[in-house]
Amino acid sequence: LSMDPRTSEQIVCPAGFYCPIHSTEPRECPDSNGMYYCPEGSASYTVCPLGMVCNSTTETAPCPAGYYCRSGRAIECPVRYYCKEGSSKPTICPRGTTTTEKGSAECVKVEDNESGADLELRWNRKGE
Numbered sequence: 226l227s228m229d230p231r232t233s234e235q236i237v238c239p240a241g242f243y244c245p246i247h248s249t250e251p252r253e254c255p256d257s258n259g260m261y262y263c264p265e266g267s268a269s270y271t272v273c274p275l276g277m278v279c280n281s282t283t284e285t286a287p288c289p290a291g292y293y294c295r296s297g298r299a300i301e302c303p304v305r306y307y308c309k310e311g312s313s314k315p316t317i318c319p320r321g322t323t324t325t326e327k328g329s330a331e332c333v334k335v336e337d338n339e340s341g342a343d344l345e346l347r348w349n350r351k352g353e
Contacts (some may be wrong), residue, residue, distance in 0.1 A: 235302035259297035273297030290330035
């Protein structure tokens with residue numbers, strides 16, 4: 226909420242704008258490739274929360290599975306890590322499991338007879 230100094234009425238700032246205290250006009254939320262958002266009633270613009278993607282200057286959503294989100298950007302999860310929905314950082318697969326491609330939301334069990342060299346070969350072939 227902001228106060229209109231001319232009328233002393235409270236102003237509810239609309240979504241997509243922010244209204245600094247003692248301002249008379251709403252200011253447009255900066256559009257920095259999803260880094261900021263301004264929900265209704267904002268006194269200042271807000272950095273997109275970790276684990277969230279800012280689809281616009283008015284809406285946020287959980288980071289999609291297979292990605293982690295920082296500063297409103299979705300970054301594909303790297304090989305050997307997994308990213309569940311809403312992740313703010315990739316999580317390394319537990320011992321005995323792995324991923325063989327980027328963008329994985331879960332790890333798979335490593336076969337008992339499969340060596341690290343076999344896995345490397347499988348990862349390299351996927352890239353061909």
